Amino acid sequence: MATQKELLRRRASRVRRSIKAVANGRPRLSVHRSSKNIYAQIIDDAAGRTLAAASTLDVGLRGDLKTGADIAAAAAVGKLVAERAKEAGVTDVVFDRGAFIYHGRIKALAESAREGGLNF
Template identity: 80%
Template sequence: MASRKEALVRRANRVRRQIKAVANGRPRLSVHRTSKNIYAQIIDDVAGKTVAAASTLEADLKGGLKTGADVAAAAAVGKLVAERAAKAGVKEVVFDRGAFIYHGRIKALAEAAREGGLNF
């Protein structure tokens, strides 16, 4: 029986493989969450570069949040990464939820990014 970590890695790889198959050159919005923080970055897989990134560890977000591990924090990160992507000229992305279920903080981040101007 596979350990929990191995199962998460396998699920993340499966999701990422499906996303890369339909990306058509669009960068991907990759999300990672821990028990205390949430991170998002827009990655251009063709060039192998990170175009924009945001997390709850940043000083401007950290001061205004109650905690980095709630839906409000995820929404703030989603809005911030969308703003930074717009500055970098990215409007179309594919959403990479990794091994995480599209629910709660992951869903809040995705909806805030959509409201911020990203299309996926």
């Protein structure tokens, strides 16, 4: 029987494989959520480097947020990563939710990134 960690890794690789198939050279907005924080990166897979990143651990956000594990924190991270992506010259991305379902904090981050000017 596969462990929970293996199942999550398989689901993430399935999602990532389908995203890379339709990316057409666009960088991906990769999201990771833990029980206490949420992280977002815009990654250029062709060059193998991170173009922009934000998380609830950033100094500017940490003081403003009550906790890093709620929908408000995820929305703030989405807005911040969209601002940093615009500074890096990125507007079109593909959304990589990893092994997480598109619900709650992941959805809040995606919607605020769209409001911040990212297209996906």
